[in-house]
Amino acid sequence: MLYTHSISLQQVIINYFYLCTMRLRSLQIKGFKSFANDTLLNFSENVIGVVGPNGSGKSNIVDAIRWVLGEQKSKELRLDAMSDVIFNGTKTKKEAPTATVSLTFDNTKNILPTEYQTVTISRTLYRTGESEYRLNNVICRLKDINSLFLDTGIGSNSYAIIALGMVDDILDDKENARRRMFEQAAGISKYKVRKRNT
Ligand code: ATP
Numbered sequence: 001m002l003y004t005h006s007i008s009l010q011q012v013i014i015n016y017f018y019l020c021t022m023r024l025r026s027l028q029i030k031g032f033k034s035f036a037n038d039t040l041l042n043f044s045e046n047v048i049g050v051v052g053p054n055g056s057g058k059s060n061i062v063d064a065i066r067w068v069l070g071e072q073k074s075k076e077l078r079l080d081a082m083s084d085v086i087f088n089g090t091k092t093k094k095e096a097p098t099a100t101v102s103l104t105f106d107n108t109k110n111i112l113p114t115e116y117q118t119v120t121i122s123r124t125l126y127r128t129g130e131s132e133y134r135l136n137n138v139i140c141r142l143k144d145i146n147s148l149f150l151d152t153g154i155g156s157n158s159y160a161i162i163a164l165g166m167v168d169d170i171l172d173d174k175e176n177a178r179r180r181m182f183e184q185a186a187g188i189s190k191y192k193v194r195k196r197n198t
Pocket of ligand 1: 089
């Protein structure tokens with residue numbers, strides 16, 4: 001069953017500097033953390049945050065966005081092991097066999113270097129440990145997703161998505177957080193990545 005969650009705003013601020021230029025259309029989550037059911041979040045307008053009671057799953061939404069963008073560190077997703085992203089069941093609901101997250105962008109302004117007007121990236125993790133990335137439903141490598149988003153400022157560790165803890169990191173300038181944020185905003189970080197890869 002597919003149903004739509006209505007969400008409100010707090011804790012997470014999605015930096016719409018980027019989302020204004022390339023709109024995030026929807027987020028689909030299935031079997032990821034507390035999202036046991038197939039859940040579709042539509043972002044028909046600029047979203048600047050998510051609010052809700054403690055433990056209702058606000059941070060899990062941000063975790064899902066980070067994860068589909070390729071986050072590899074379980075700690076960053078508040079987990080001991082990456083396999084813990086898969087819904088682990090409740091008294092009344094069986095555990096999920098897989099976790100899948102899909103993120104859909106409107107690319108009508110051709111900000112992403114592809115001819116597609118709509119771009120959907122997906123990541124699936126199976127209980128067996130196998131994982132899979134897809135670009136518009138075609139299996140691809142994480143590297144392909146990274147290079148597609150390289151010039152956009154959107155990535156698993158970018159400041160396009162700011163979770164609550166990151167605000168503290170920026171204020172405390174933890175591990176040069178402020179410099180990294182300004183470099184991403186100025187578009188310098190992509191040159192650093194390219195230099196590292198050559
Ligand atoms: P807070 O306001 O405390 O930060 P929150 O609204 O951000 O809470 P989250 O931290 O996103 O909530 O969600 C926490 C919930 O997700 C907890 O109830 C936790 O048990 C549940 N959860 C996390 N991983 C899984 C999993 N693999 N399977 C099922 N539930 C999970």
